[in-house]
Amino acid sequence: MNNIAILILAAGSSSRMGAPKQLLAVGNQKMISVIVGNAAKSKAGKIYCVLGAKAEEIQKDIKRSGAEVIYNADWEKGLGSSIAAGVKHMCSTKEQLDGILIMLSDQPKVDEVYLNNMIRLFKQKPDKIIASKYQYRYGVPALFPSAYFKLLMQLEGDKGARSILNKTHKMNVETPGDSECLDDIDTPEDYHKFLSLNSKL
Numbered sequence: 651m652n653n654i655a656i657l658i659l660a661a662g663s664s665s666r667m668g669a670p671k672q673l674l675a676v677g678n679q680k681m682i683s684v685i686v687g688n689a690a691k692s693k694a695g696k697i698y699c700v701l702g703a704k705a706e707e708i709q710k711d712i713k714r715s716g717a718e719v720i721y722n723a724d725w726e727k728g729l730g731s732s733i734a735a736g737v738k739h740m741c742s743t744k745e746q747l748d749g750i751l752i753m754l755s756d757q758p759k760v761d762e763v764y765l766n767n768m769i770r771l772f773k774q775k776p777d778k779i780i781a782s783k784y785q786y787r788y789g790v791p792a793l794f795p796s797a798y799f800k801l802l803m804q805l806e807g808d809k810g811a812r813s814i815l816n817k818t819h820k821m822n823v824e825t826p827g828d829s830e831c832l833d834d835i836d837t838p839e840d841y842h843k844f845l846s847l848n849s850k851l
Contacts, residue, residue, distance in 0.1 A: 653748050654769055654793065655740060656689045658717070660755035661702030661725035661732040666836050670704045672755050673711065674841060676848075681835070682708055684758045686715045691762035693769050694751055700736040702726070728808035737802040748776065750802070751793040752811055759831035759848070760791055767826040768793050775824055781815050782832055783825040788815040789832075 660682055664671040672682040679687070682699075689697045697717040701708055702725020709719055722735040737750060749772055753760065768780045772793050781792035790811050794802060801814055815823055835841050 653746060654694045654751055654772065655696045655698060655745070655747050655749075656692070656694045656751045656753060656765075657733070657736045657740065658685055658689060658697065658699040658753045658755055659729060659732050659736070659790075660685075660708060661700045661705075661722045662729070662755075663703040663726075667838060667841070670708065671835055671841070672704070672708045674835070676758050680711045681758055682755055683711050683715070685753065685755050685760075686712050686717050688758075688761050689717070689753060689765065690715060692765035693762075694765065696745065698736055698740055699755075700725075700732045702732065727806065729810040730805035730807050730813075733811060734803050734805045737799055741799055741803070747796060747799075749793050749795050750799065752790045754790055754834060756835045757791070757832060758835070758844075759833065761831065764826065764828060764831050765791065767828070771824055771826055777822075778824045779815065779819065779822055781823045781825055783827070783829055784832065787812065788820070788823050788825070 660672050674681045676684045698720055699712055699717045700720045700722050702722045705721055720736050720739045722732045724731045772780045779794055781788040792811055835844055
């Protein structure tokens with residue numbers, strides 16, 4: 651029971667950044683390496699990473715991490731297509747998963763402590779979706795029980811996990827509480843602000 655895998659979404663082209671944000675420097679590492687490293691330090695089992703734009707270049711920075719790469723040929727269609735591709739691949743393996751924890755590749759402060767809090771809450775309430783709480787909505791990182799895998803595989807285009815979290819299934823969502831680590835990095839301004847506030851990384 652409670653066999654949980656992590657799915658990292660890293661297929662986007664980072665159009666607002668103007669360069670692949672997965673490859674931005676965070677301390678002496680690339681951002682994707684930090685994200686995968688945080689996932690690896692958690693109590694989840696296997697780690698999967700969906701790639702698309704600049705896949706070969708990004709893959710070089712995670713090939714030693716133990717994460718399994720999933721290539722989404724339809725990455726240009728949006729986040730939903732990457733979630734669907736990732737979950738379909740994960741469900742095609744022989745591994746029986748109780749939950750899939752979906753992460754983004756631009757939230758380097760989402761560490762193993764936050765991820766483990768989500769996993770702990772899921773073990774207490776295995777029928778609930780454990781999602782992050784933003785100001786007016788729920789979002790990822792989010793841990794979905796197996797009952798939601800089919801819905802995740804049906805996502806398409808830019809319709810991401812929020813469409814599940816904030817509509818008909820909203821009443822079945824629990825949150826770990828802490829939201830200080832949830833800032834994402836979308837623009838050069840976001841990146842410079844992050845570096846100025848996290849100079850010790």
